Amino acid sequence: MDGTYGVTTVGFSLFHLLCEENKRESQPTTQYFTKTETREDISEFLCLFSENNDVSVTKVKITDKGCNEIAALEKYFPGTEHILCLFHVFKAVDSRLNQKVGDKALTQTCKEDIRERFRNAAYEETAADLKLKKRDGQGSLAAYFRDNWFTIESKWTKLGRRHLPTFGNGTKNLQKRSLY
Structure with a gap:
């Protein structure tokens, strides 16, 4: 999960979820514009995603150190390992x-x-x-x-993190490339 801040002239943030598959290819799964970056707003985004997707197959989540993102991900992706970019x-x-x-x-x-x-x-x-x-x-x-x-x-x-299926990737940069 990552947020891109101030992507519009009106100051919205764009959050996106990317999934990395076994072939090390990143796939954008969903995007969400928000005016605020509160835990509640991010949770709403993740709630919608988790209601429509099987999040139980997720093994690892990688974020920066944003507390609101981490707390929301913990709620909707329970049992997954969290690592930092x-x-x-x-x-x-x-x-x-x-x-x-x-x-x-x-x-x-x-x-x-x-x-x-x-x-x-x-x-x-x-x-x-x-x-x-x-x-x-x-x-x-x-x-x-x-x-x-x-x-x-x-x-x-x-x-x-050596026991996790990260495919040797320690940052979100590989996943982000799929957006550009």
């Missing part, structure tokens, strides 16, 4: 690394080091190797990683 995970981390705390900013070298460690953590094959990438630290940046990412590592690390 790695593109959006890395984008969120980059955004946080570029934020100033007070009047202090990270140096470019520091940002690159953190970014590389985090991206390497995403592709670790063993729990021991992933643990080595986690560092205890003090301050708001350490808390950001500890509280926002390492509490849900099964949703964004290769280690956490």
Whole structure:
């Protein structure tokens, strides 16, 4: 599931569901325009879809970290595994690394080091190797990683998703290509 924001001059968002088949081909299944992006609106869209389709065959759902999308999908696609799009995970981390705390900013070298460690953590094959990438630290940046990412590592690390039928795809980008 993905949302494309501000696609019209009147500010509607377009949500769409894409399904990836065994042949790694993406098929758009449904689209929904909405003026607001509330959990209720997204739930209405998914309710209509689930009433007309067998959602029990769905194994994996992939989203960005939008809380309204995730909550609505949990309601209408129960029992499916939820993972996060790695593109959006890395984008969120980059955004946080570029934020100033007070009047202090990270140096470019520091940002690159953190970014590389985090991206390497995403592709670790063993729990021991992933643990080595986690560092205890003090301050708001350490808390950001500890509280926002390492509490849900099964949703964004290769280690956490290796048992899922993702066909090696860790982002929504492959699915999105079918729209263009």
